[in-house]
Structures are given as C-alpha cells and as structure tokens.
Amino acid sequence: MSPSDHSTEYTEPNNMTDEINYESTLTVIGDTPMVELPSLRPEGGASIYVKWEGANPTGSLKDRMALAMIEQAKKRGTLQPGEPVVEFTGGSTGSSLAFVCAVLDHPLHIVTADCVAEEKIASMRALGAQLEVIETPNGTAYEGLSDDLRTEAEKLQTETGAYFTDQFDNPDQLTGYETLGQEILDQRPDIDDFVMIVGTGGCAMGTSRSLRNHGVDATVTVVEPAESPVISDGTTGSHSVQGTAIVGSPPLVEQDLYDQVCTLPTEEGIECVQQLARDDGFLVGTSTGMNVAAARRIAAERHPDEAVVTVACDTGLKYLSDGLYEGLNGSEFCLS
Secondary structure, three states: OOHHHOOOOOOOOOOHHHHHOOOOHHHHOOOOOEEEOHHHOOOOOOEEEEEEHHHOOOOEOHHHHHHHHHHHHHHHOOOOOOOOEEEEOOOOHHHHHHHHHHHHOOOEEEEEEOOOOHHHHHHHHHOOOEEEEEOOHHHOOOOOHHHHHHHHHHHHHHHHOOEEOOOOOOOOHHHHHHHHHHHHHHHOOOOOEEEEEOOOOHHHHHHHHHHHHOOOOOEEEEEEEOOOOOOOOOOOOOOOOOOOOOOOOOOOOOHHHOOEEEEEOHHHHHHHHHHHHHHHOOOEOHHHHHHHHHHHHHHOOOOOOOEEEEEEOEEHHHHHHHOOOHHHHOOOOOOO
16 A cells, blocks of 8 residues: 555544444543643733643554554555554654554554654564664754655555555544544633644644634644744754654645644753643653743733643653753753
C-alpha cells in the first residue's frame, strides 16, 4: 500500500471503542482530564486550561491518531489481519503505533532518528517494533530530515509490502482527534480560544473541525517554533521540539480551520516547561511548553471571564534524558 492510496474522503467521527468493541487496553484511549493552570494565568487575563493527554496509555495524544489510522485502514480492507505496518516518526507516533499494533497483532517497522528522546526509542522497542535509527549531525534535527526518514520508510514499504500509515498525509487521524474536540466541549463548553502546536496538523485540524461542527465560535490558533516557521513562512529549520514543524506546508493543515498563527522561540516553550514543573509539579514535553506559552500570550489579551484551552501533548517522563529540566537546578539548558 503506497501513501497515495490513502482515502481522502473525510468520515464523521464515531466512538472508536464502541466500533472496535475489544476488551483491551485500546478502550482506555481518550476521555482524558482537563486542568486549569492558575499559576500561568496573566494578571487581568483569561483562564488557561490544558487537556492532559499524558493520561493515554503511552502517555501521549498520539494514541488517538494511531488507533484511528489503523482502525480506518482495517475497515477499508487496505490493512489485512496480521499484515505489517511501517511509519517514520520524530515524535510520539512511533510509541503509539507500536502500542496499537501490538494489541491488534500487526508487525511494525519504525524509521526514526537519533535526535529522538531515548525514552521514546526504548518504548517503541519495548512494545515490539523494529527500528531503523538514522544518525543526525550532533544528534540534532536538520532541514531535510523528514525527507530522509520518509525515503527510508517508503523503501521498507516497497521491500516488505507493509501498509504505510504515512501520518503526515493521512486524513484518517482526523477521526481520532475529533473526539478530542468533543471531550473539550463537554469539559469546557464556554471555550473562547483553542491553541495547538502543529506536527502533522491532525490534532489542530481535527479538534477545530469538531468545534466548528458544533457551532462553537472559538478562535483557533496554530503554534510553530520561530526556528522553523513552516506555516507562516513555508521554511523549516533546526529546533528542539520533537515531532513538530518538520514538514513544509503540512498537507492536513487547512486555512479555513484556523484563525491565526503564533510563532514563538523554542526557548520560551522550554522556560514554560520548567515553570510548569517548578510551580505546578506538572512534567510535560517541549511541545506542551510551546502550547502553554502561546496560550499565555493569548490569555493576556483576553477578558478575565474568558477561557483559553490548549493541550498537554504528552508526559515529560519521555524527555528526562534530554536535559529538558536541567535548568531547574540553575544549570544552563542547551538546545542541542
């Protein structure tokens, strides 16, 4: 199955646990809590809330997309029982796919890079995935890394006949993320702003689609690192937010589904990660720090009665080996 064979027809979301009807760990994906962050609320500004996706089985919102991509392929018959799956990833998608494929008995081959957190690579292997790890200069993401990873994944797909989930071009994930939007509305129906960093764009777009399908007039802001402004400028560059802004013009991002772009330095996101740990005892990754930092900027311009909602994408336990929290002890954090 080649990447171009993915169906581009959008299907309405459904309760995936009801559709699957498995008595398994897949049934605990979703229904994650929402928490307020009063310590980061700007004086005189709006409240900030985060959807805690670290509560998913692998500690990441990507469990939603992994299940959606595999289940939709199985429904179409493009993925048969026991057939292998291949994907390239610079974030948590690999762990989530390894989890779903382990439960549904699909061999998984992952192409990744050595700049990915050690914990993520270890978890993929622990869940049974076979890995090909590409070396990067100084262990840092570089412009063109996504293309190199894709080339290796497509080579493996050709050699093995595996189903290529092709996350950056696969609209199936929107189904999984629309349920996230529904949960946000259940928990915070008076939402005024939704803020989400762009990796594949699936979470931002799927959630936005859900909000708008429900007639919610909330402002949707997509977030990107200033070092790699792929949406606002169409360029990519080196940065330290894993799984984010590695593809120029992400195919799933639709201009009609967002209102504005917030481009901010990665350092601001890292500072926010460290503040969340120090002040709230909340361990999160850099993408979450970028989300909350952007939400804080927006909340500062909002009325105190309004609510800004963003996403805590995954648990910071996946990043302990990267030195992300070293600054808490007064040592200088190094982006490399």
